[in-house]
Amino acid sequence: MDATADTAADPTSDPAGDPTADPAGTLDEALQRLHTSGPERLGRLTNHAPMAVEALAAHGRSGAVHRWLDLYAPKLEEFPSPVEPVTGDNWREALGDPRRAADWIAYFGRQTGTGERPWRDVLAEWWPRLLPGMYGGSMHPVIRVGHAVRTLLASEPGDETEPRIAELAHGLGYWAARHHPVTGIAPLPQKPGTAAAALDAVEPITERDSGSFPARLGRVAGLPEWASGVTDPDEAHRALTDLVRAATHRYATHGHGEETMLVHASTAPNAVLRALPALPRTLWVPSLHAAWTASAAVTSMYAPDAPVAYTAPGTFAPEEVFERALAHGDEHVIKFADTALDVGDEQALTAALRAIEISEPLT
Known part of the structure; x- marks a missing residue:
């Protein structure tokens, strides 16, 4: 898609959105609407709508929430049936x-x-x-x-x-x-200093051209031992912030390896980063280590054969980049743009524009 396309004519566009509030409670309405749907569809694909509408509301695009949901609605399935109550004992x-x-x-x-x-x-x-x-x-x-x-x-x-x-x-x-631990991943001896260097040191898995996410994950044999020595919560926060920034920047040159799955190299650790303020500080260090494994594993699973240079089609303000993501409509593009705006620098915004360019739009 042409990243310079006019977004005003798009039915999901909300150029007049207030970036500071959701006065009509639109997000609450959307969540209530979505809570009658299941977390997945087709037995394996995720319902992304709750995440996407939260991102829209967070960036002042509440007026587009229900219109976007109407486009996404064919991907929703009914809420699953219960089997047996989960209790403190079972x-x-x-x-x-x-x-x-x-x-x-x-x-x-x-x-x-x-x-x-x-x-x-x-x-x-x-x-x-x-x-x-x-x-x-x-x-x-x-x-x-x-x-x-x-x-x-x-x-x-x-x-x-x-x-x-x-x-x-x-x-x-x-x-x-969906709780699924990973085992058998050996720590590789190299210990790159920065998150960007660590991601560059990740070795691609074999048979990258086939297999589901779980199958590819099972082929991740080793990852660089980055941040393993971090023990201080504040240092863990800084390292996790560095990881989100590095993974977001990297998408601009490596996202073509798999335009959808590689957004998770940044959105997953960013989700952990967002949760840290609500968690006891004693949990920050293990959160960093788990987030690194997630980001590095996805990088290994979907690495392209080689990076490609990418130049943004112009210079855009953050709100303009997010508006273009909304006009594109794809749920992963919206969520990746949301993370890019968290990072906030020009390289991150360029990566978001790259995602818009190489991803299939929601129709």
């Missing part, structure tokens, strides 16, 4: 069972919806349980949780709305159902 046997998605969502709905336990407490209890399995569902569950946490953190304490707390329950439930 949760371990239900962990990682995608058939139990409804059971897990109901469990976290009870945990967060009673008013007896603040959502932060539930998140802090379950984050270390779920973190080792953040690689299931192509890492979309943790990304969905990151979007939910960002919205809740933007609310005043005690003013978090029911749909937004319910969205966290849906995200955590999806994560628990």
Whole structure:
């Protein structure tokens, strides 16, 4: 798609959006609408709509939320049927069972919806349980949780709305159902100093031209031992920020390896970064290590044969780049542009424009 195309004529365009607020509660309406749908479709593909509409609302495009949802609606499926309630006694046997998605969502709905336990407490209890399995569902569950946490953190304490707390329950439930740890990845001896150098040192897997996400993940044999010596929470925060920036920048020259899947090299660690302020500081270091494994593994799984030079078709303000992502419509493009705006520099915006150019638009 031509990144310089006029977005004003696009039905999802919302050029008059207020970037500071969602006064009509549009996000809450959209989340309520989406909570009748399942977290997946076709038994394996993720429902991206909750993440995309949160990004639209966060960037002042609430007026486009329902129009975008109308375009995305054919990809939604009904909410799955429950199997057996998840409880404090049987949760371990239900962990990682995608058939139990409804059971897990109901469990976290009870945990967060009673008013007896603040959502932060539930998140802090379950984050270390779920973190080792953040690689299931192509890492979309943790990304969905990151979007939910960002919205809740933007609310005043005690003013978090029911749909937004319910969205966290849906995200955590999806994560628990798709919980999938990785094993057998050897730490490679090189220890690059920067995140960019570490990503450059990642070795591609064999047979990159075939296989599902889980199959490719199983072929990741080793990753550079980057940030393994980090023990201080503040240093972990800085390193994770560096990782998100480096992975976002890298997309501009490497995204053609797989234009959709490689966005997760930055959006997954960014979801973890967004959650850190809501988590105890003792969880920041293990969060960094898990996020590095996620970003590096995706880099290994979908690496192109060689980078290509890319020059942006112009210089654009952040809001203009996001408007172009909205006009394009693809859910991954919107979420990647959202992360690029978090990074905020010209290289990140260039990467977002590259994603718009090489990705198929939502029609």
